[in-house]
Each structure stands twice: as structure tokens, then as C-alpha cells.
Amino acid sequence: MRKSKHFLNSLIGVCFLMATTLGVGQTVLNGGFEQVTGYPSQPGAIELATHWLNIGTVTSAPDLFHVLGSDAGDLPETPIAIVSPYQGMAIAGFSPYDMMNEGRRQYISGSFSEALIVGQRYLMTFQMTNGEITEFSNAGLGLSGMGMRFSEGPLQQLGEACIDLPPQFVFSQVFYNREWQQISFNFIAQEPWTNFAWGLFGNEAGNVTAEQGASPSKVYCFVDGISLSPAAAIGSDEALPDRGPNAKPGVSLADLEAAPSWFVPSAFTPNGDGDNDVFMPVCENVSIRSFQVYSRWGEMIFSGFNNDVSWDGNNQQGKSVESGSYVWKLDVVDPNGKVFSKSGSLSLIR
Numbered sequence: 001m002r003k004s005k006h007f008l009n010s011l012i013g014v015c016f017l018m019a020t021t022l023g024v025g026q027t028v029l030n031g032g033f034e035q036v037t038g039y040p041s042q043p044g045a046i047e048l049a050t051h052w053l054n055i056g057t058v059t060s061a062p063d064l065f066h067v068l069g070s071d072a073g074d075l076p077e078t079p080i081a082i083v084s085p086y087q088g089m090a091i092a093g094f095s096p097y098d099m100m101n102e103g104r105r106q107y108i109s110g111s112f113s114e115a116l117i118v119g120q121r122y123l124m125t126f127q128m129t130n131g132e133i134t135e136f137s138n139a140g141l142g143l144s145g146m147g148m149r150f151s152e153g154p155l156q157q158l159g160e161a162c163i164d165l166p167p168q169f170v171f172s173q174v175f176y177n178r179e180w181q182q183i184s185f186n187f188i189a190q191e192p193w194t195n196f197a198w199g200l201f202g203n204e205a206g207n208v209t210a211e212q213g214a215s216p217s218k219v220y221c222f223v224d225g226i227s228l229s230p231a232a233a234i235g236s237d238e239a240l241p242d243r244g245p246n247a248k249p250g251v252s253l254a255d256l257e258a259a260p261s262w263f264v265p266s267a268f269t270p271n272g273d274g275d276n277d278v279f280m281p282v283c284e285n286v287s288i289r290s291f292q293v294y295s296r297w298g299e300m301i302f303s304g305f306n307n308d309v310s311w312d313g314n315n316q317q318g319k320s321v322e323s324g325s326y327v328w329k330l331d332v333v334d335p336n337g338k339v340f341s342k343s344g345s346l347s348l349i350r
Contacts, residue, residue: 026122027113031226033064033090040064040073046092046108053109055197056157060106062094065222067327067343068298076343080139081131084342086180086224089298089329093222096200097143097208100217104160107199108223116150116189124148124169125184126198126226132178133212140216142176142209147201148185150193167201176211180224180340186231198223264328267347270313270320279328279346280310286332289339293346294327301326313348323350 029051038048044061046052054061067075067089076084078093085091094106116122133140147167149155157163169185210216268279281291291309293302301321302311315321329343 025114026116026228026230028226028228029111029113031110031126031228032085032088032224033092034088036064036066036090039066040069041071043072043079045073049090049092051111052092053111053154053195055107055109055155056105057159060104060157060160062092062106062108064090064092066090067294067329068296077134078131079134080137080220081133081222083129083131083222084340085329086127086129086339086341087331088224088341089294089327089343091222091224093220094199095139095218095220096146097141097205097219098217099141099208100138103162103205105157105162105200107155107157107163107197109154109195109197110226111154111195112193112228115152115192115194118189118192121186121188121231123184123186123229123231124196124227125182125229127180127182127224128175128177129180129222130176130178130212130220131222133216137213137220138215138217139220140211140213141219142174142211143200143219144172144174144207145200145202145204146171146175146198148196148198149201150187150189150191150196152191152194154195155197162203163197163199163201164203165201174207174209175221176209178212179338264330264342264344265346266344267349268313269349271350278310278312279348281328281330283332286334286340289331289333291331292329294329295321296325296327313350320350321348323348 030049033049035050036048037050040048043063044058045064046062047054049064065073065075065078072079076082080093092108094108096106098104147170149165149167155163168187171183208219263282265279268276270277281288288306288309291304292300293311294300301315313320326346326348327343328346329341331339331341333339
């Protein structure tokens with residue numbers, strides 16, 4: 001009886017330890033780049049996103065893009081490519097390899113809310129795309145061998161050179177995707193890591209392929225939705241559709257750039273004359289998940305879901321808003337169940 005009681009107490013202790021371990025609060029700080037100290041207007045503005053770091057020189061600093069940005073920092077048309085956020089209103093961009101600048105490297109470097117627990121198994125997930133390059137962009141190269149390295153404290157890049165350290169995870173296949181693709185992998189924390197960096201590690205040039213454009217010379221990627229969560233047990237990632245080095249690009253069945261897939265008007269006149277009094281997106285072969293309207297200062301004015309997405313020009317308190325420019329964000333789901341985000345501006349005229 002004593003042995004059974006001792007075994008039961010031990011089992012309860014193990015279960016409590018497992019519950020405590022799996023309930024840890026480690027997250028990626030500002031994983032969607034939404035918390036900003038200002039809106040970007042030029043390249044290399046990653047430090048405007050709180051908790052994100054520039055670990056090299058000014059020329060190797062990643063970029064921040066925001067729907068409310070200006071000049072070289074706004075969305076959806078950036079100097080590199082046309083792209084909308086996967087979620088929210090902001091994304092980061094970086095060039096892991098630039099052939100024309102002696103192989104210049106850039107790295108995306110972020111932080112965890114707490115040091116990882118040694119021996120705990122975690123799931124890291126993020127979204128990445130190359131976007132639709134513009135006519136004058138020198139991007140358009142695909143790249144294999146990008147990886148993620150975890151560290152205690154931020155890594156340091158010497159100028160624009162590579163970080164000659166091995167990553168703990170490598171995406172071995174060539175990455176190039178005009179739509180957002182999810183990359184997920186499991187890992188076990190070997191040390192109390194506090195930071196991570198994503199890019200091309202080591203002094204090898206990496207395998208580059210020409211994917212888009214007449215004469216591309218640079219690899220350029222956008223990232224969004226970076227998250228961390230504890231994994232329950234080894235093998236718990238078996239159901240993930242995209243994971244590890246062998247993840248395959250997720251291709252949408254819907255061409256979101258082509259009519260009549262989706263359409264959002266550029267202006268409306270909610271003056272009560274019965275003509276053009278409401279503002280709403282129109283979608284054909286995709287379904288609407290959510291639709292929001294923001295002021296130019298980032299305040300949410302309207303939020304709708306599914307079929308209830310028509311805006312009458314009133315704020316959430318039912319009061320009429322002033323004439324002017326506003327920003328909309330649309331989340332749609334394609335026939336595969338893949339979620340895409342689009343955003344743009346509109347004019348309200350009374």
C-alpha cells in the first residue's frame with residue numbers, strides 16, 4: 001500500500017511538472033511587428049518595431065513596412081515587391097543574400113519573453129513570402145539553406161559579413177513563393193536561449209535560383225506572424241502540413257490579384273442619398289473571414305466578420321466619422337482553407 005501511495009505521489013508530481021512545463025509563458029515578443037515606436041519611411045527601420053534588433057551595420061539592418069508607413073516604408077507596394085501583411089498591419093523584410101554587394105547578408109533577429117527551459121520541446125512557426133516583385137526591383141532570386149540559430153543574448157554580425165555559426169534548424173530546399181508560406185519546426189532547447197536569428201549562416205554562398213524578373217541579383221524575403229509554443233511530446237508535429245526542412249510551399253487555388261476573385265472600392269459617400277452609402281469588399285471564389293477599417297493613426301473604426309462586413313461610415317460607438325482617408329484590412333480564405341490578408345486605403349466623402 002505504501003509503495004502504491006508512493007508511486008501515486010510520484011506520478012502526481014510528474015504530471016504537475018509536465019503541466020507546469022507545458023504551461024510556460026515563453027512567446028516571441030512582438031511576433032507580428034505590430035508594436036512600433038513610429039511609422040517607417042525609409043529602409044533599415046527594423047528598430048522602430050519594439051523588441052526587434054539590428055545586429056549588424058546600418059546597411060545590413062532589416063526593413064520594417066507598415067500600412068500607415070510612407071515613401072519606402074509603406075504597404076502594399078514596397079520598393080522591392082507588392083505584398084500585404086499576413087496578419088495585422090506590419091511586416092519585416094530582409095535580404096539574406098545579395099550577389100551584387102559581395103554576398104551581403106541580413107538577418108532577422110528577435111527575442112523571447114523569457115529564457116527557454118532547457119530540455120523543453122518547442123514549436124516555432126512563422127510566415128514568409130517573396131511577394132510580387134515590381135518592375136524596377138532587383139530581387140527575384142530563390143535561396144536554399146536559410147536557417148535559424150538560437151542564442152543566449154543577441155548574436156552580433158560583423159559589418160555585412162555572414163555569421164559563421166551553424167543554425168539549429170535549416171530550411172534545405174529552395175525557397176521562393178509569391179504568397180505567404182508557413183514554416184514550422186520542432187526543437188528541444190539545449191540552453192536557456194533568449195534570442196533567435198533567421199537568415200543564411202556560414203560562409204557558403206547558398207544555392208540561388210532565378211525565379212522572377214529579367215535579371216535578378218538579390219534574394220529578398222518578407223516575414224510575419226512569428227510565434228513560439230511548447231510542444232507536448234516528441235512526434236506531436238506529425239499533423240503539421242508544413243514543417244521542417246522538407247516543408248513544401250503552400251499554393252493557393254485562388255489568384256487574389258485577378259478579378260473577379262476580389263474587389264474593394266476606393267471611395268464611398270455615406271450621405272444618406274441611397275447611392276454608394278456603404279463600403280464593403282466583394283469576393284467571388286474566396287470567402288471573407290474578417291474586414292476592418294482603421295484611421296490613419298491606427299485606431300480601429302469598424303470590424304466585421306463573414307457576411308457582416310458592410311461599413312456605413314460610423315465608428316464602433318455609432319457616430320459618423322469625418323471625411324478623409326482610411327485604411328482597410330481584409331482577411332479571406334481560399335478553397336484550400338488558406339488565409340490571405342489584403343490591405344489598402346479608401347476615401348470617405350460626405
